Amino acid sequence: MQKPIYFILYIFILLTISFKHGICKADDGYNLWLRYEQIQDEQYRNTCKGALNTICVLGHSPAIEVARRELERGLSGLLGTPIKTLSSLLETPAGVIVTTLKDLPNEVASQLPELMQLQKESFLIKQVKRGKVTTLYIVGKDDAGVLYGVFHLLRTIQTGGDLDDIDQLHFPKLQWRMLNHWDNLNGTVERGYAGLSIWKWDELPEKIDVRYIDYARANASIGINGVVLNNVNASPQILTPEYIEKVKALADVFRVYNIRVFLAVNFASPKVLSALQTADPLNPDVKMWWKDRIAAIYQRIPDFGGFLVKANSEGQPGPQDYGRTHADGANMLATLLKPYNGILIWRAFVYKAHNPDRVKDAYDEFKPFDGKFLPNVMLQTKNGPLDFQPKEPFSPLFGAMPHTSQIMEFQITQEYLGFSTHLVYLASLYKEVLESDTYANGEGSTVARVIDGSLQGQRLTGMAGVANIGTARNWTGHPFGQANWYAYGRLAWNHQLSAEQLAEEWIRMTLTTDTFAIVRIKAMMLNSYGYIVNYQTPLGLTVLSSVGHHYGPQPWARKSFHKADANGLGFDRSLRGSAAVAQYFPPIRDSFDNIATCPEKYIAWFHHVPWDHVMKSGRTFWEELCFSYYNGVEGVRRMQKNWEQVRHAVAPAVYSRVEKLLEIQEDEAVWWRDACLSYFNEFSKKTIPEMYEKPRYNQKDFKRKESESKSLRHYGTGYP
Structure with missing residues (x-):
């Protein structure tokens, strides 16, 4: 369906405003990593000017136009000079030629044999010398490849990269690189700590906020190509015609940046939105309802990505309500999406209240259905078997379902990691998980190789990150929260x-x-x-945070997770306990099962550790616990000292904001340390070694701070 001309003109007017004038001051965080400030190194700047001050963009499409504007904006800002744009290769040879493979003249293509390797969304960036003239080519397999190639060149210049070393083919390692927004239709964001939702549903579809365009630019610059707009605890209203028109307006904006729109759907939607008395996935009337609704969506949004479903988890409806299986529910929807090339993403986050060890639930529920899901179904599996804890072993489902496509689910928003108050760089967590060896096909069977399909041959691949984005001027609340969004996207492109x-x-x-x-x-x-692992949940401890809002320590309310008693601390998941270790492949299963060989970072995850157990350091477990908590606090203080030393190099507004947040983080790290050690001391009956500073807080303080955190930081309607 052709878009109305007025809508197209409106989009490009907004694009022009955004690109030509910028949206904000350079130092307030709004521009994220796309600031394009003039290069300070004069020698490097002059080198870039000599090579890049003229561009020629071949081809005509909205995406190619966006790529041209981005390149002009980026180069003019970085080089501090206007950029000359040529209209054809017949003019003076250009410094940069940007084109898709189909628009590249044959005589040029024949000189670039690497182009034969290009695949969907990929690009070649290469310098070609003809006599004294050097031309830099950015050739995309398609429009998306062109856009990604332009952002790659700009990133190379921003980071001072060597242009003589830039020649390379670039391919995304994962097909789907997605953000999951837990945004509600009322404007709140579940587990969001950077303000309210950026989706202004009350203004859509008539008003297109320029922020949507800048959001899409930022995502395209790091390779994100899919967005789930709404909370997995979904409102059925998102499927009404009124909201589909709003979703269409966003899809029209995002399409030019190669971003497909997905929706999280409530499995009981047929019951809520129609006269049907059931949502049974095998009921013909239910199937017809979904078929009609899906057809209506694709009529308005032809490139709609598909659905994300959270079912039979935390009170959400699902196929088990009718005696059906997860495979029954997923396959019903997948069948109806297939004619449109849509995909169905089914979340594996489930647990039963009666299970004494909920970390086993996802494996127990989904492993039996390996090979039973249709080819366009992806199982979305959290990085760990529990719930986005600061430190978990990788989920045993990775590698255990060789006939099922799995998409990794990471959390970018810091639900259990200090909200937007604490500075925590999550790329370290992501890399630890991705590089973990599952041993599914022997040594070297990393989680990354499972999700990219190179280990077991899955056809669909991907990574999903729960977004940390909100209406805060700098998007993420904490300035360093931007780094987690950035690193996530870059790793989804290349892990x-x-x-x-x-x-x-x-x-x-x-x-x-x-x-x-x-x-x-x-x-x-x-x-x-x-640092945060040490001052919150060291040595494999988990879920010590406050009930409900998850901010601050409350170990006294979490005994089912840590099992503290007079004998020791930790959850026995060995073969002699809950046997959760049995879900892993040997030899890692055997390593986890033996307290002598279990990695100490997971020792209290898999074992009930005696207080006097001797650790590798020579300290007892109690002493190691004290050491870890105090070391975590000292780490935050080291960050404060490092930050003090960079005042001269960082924008004043950003410096001041981070300085204040680090003060909060130091105080709350002490709060965690004192609360947890005080509580565990009740069981160990051991004292904190004299070498450490005295506790700052006591039992009365813990209750006060707990009450304050509950009133200030509940389910995500704001940020500190």
């Missing part, structure tokens, strides 16, 4: 990138290019994840 490389990229593009400051800030980021 082989290192956390260190991504940290330095983000710092250079977002905060500063000062060498001294980069070293200090990078140290803060790379160590931050270890």
Whole structure:
């Protein structure tokens, strides 16, 4: 269906405003990693000017136009000079030629044999010398490849990359690189800590906020190509004609940036939105209802991505309500989506209240259905078997379902990791999970190789991240929250990138290019994840946070997870306990099962550890617990000192914001330390070693701070 001309004109007017004038001051965080400030290194800037001050973009489409505008905006800002744009290759040879493979002249294509390897969304970036003239080609397999290639060039320049070393083919390692928004239709965001939802449902479809365009630009720059707009605890209203028109308006904006729109749906929608008395997936009337609704969606949004479903989990309806299986429910919807090339993403996050060890539930429920899901079904599996905890072993489902496509689910929003108050660089967590060896097909069977299909041959591949984005001016509340959004997207494109490389990229593009400051800030980021694990849940402990809102410590309300008693601490998941270790492949299963060989970072996850158990350090388990909690607090203080040393290199507003947040983080790290050690001391009857500072808080303080956190930081309608 052709879009009305007025709508197309309106979109491009907004694009022009965004690209030509910018949306904000450079130092308030709005522009994220796309600031494009002039390069300070004069020698490098002049080198880039000589090679890149002229561009020629071949082809005509909305996406190609966006790529051209982005390149003009980026190069003019970075080089500090207007960019000359040529209209054809017949003019003076251009510094940069940008084109799709189909628009590249045959005589040029014949000189670039690498082009034969291009696949969907991929691109070749290469310098070609003819006599004294050097031309940089960005050739995409399709429009998306062109756009990604342009962002790659701009990122290379922003980070001071060597243009003589830029020649390379680039392919996404995962087909679907998605953000999951837990945004509600009333504007709140479940587990969102950066303000309210950026989707202004009351204004759509008539008004297209320019923020939607900048959101799409940011996502395209890191390779995101799919967005679930709404909460997995979905309202059926999202499927009404009124809301489909609103979704269409967003899809029209995102399409030009190669972003497909998905919706989370409530499995009981037929009962809620019609006269049907059932949502049984095998009921013919229910199937017809879904068939008609899906047809209506694709009529308005031809490239609609598909559905995400949370079913029979945390009170959500699902096929088990009717004696059916997860496969029955998923396959019913997948069958109806298939004619439109839509996919069905089914969440594997389930647990039963009566199970004494809920970490076993996802494996027990889904492993028997391996090979039973249709080819266009993806099982969305959380990185760990529990619930986005600071430190979990990888989910045993990875590698255990060789005949099922699985999409990794990470959390970018910091539900259990300090909300938008604590500085925690999550690329370290993501990499730890992705590089974990499942041993499913022997040594080297990493989680990354499971989800990218290279290990077991799955046809659909992907990664989903629960977004940390809101209406905060800087998008994420905490300035460093942007780094987690950025690193997630880059890893979804290429999971082989290192956390260190991504940290330095983000710092250079977002905060500063000062060498001294980069070293200090990078140290803060790379160590931050270890610090929060130590001051919250060290040595394999888990779920010590407050009930409900999950902010702050409440170990006294979480005994079912840590099992503290006079003998020791930790959940026995060995073969002698709940036997959760049996869900893993040997030899890692055997390693986890033996307290002597279990990695100490998981020791209290898999074992009830005696207080006097001797750790590898020579300290007893109680002493190691104390050491970890105190070490975590000291880590935050080291981050404060590092931050003090970079004041000269960071925008004042950003510096001040982070400085204040680090003060809060230090105080709350102490709160966690004192609350947890005080509580566990009631069981161990052991004292904190004299070498450590005295506790700052007591039992009365814990209750006060717990009450304050409940009133200030509930389910995600704001941020500190």
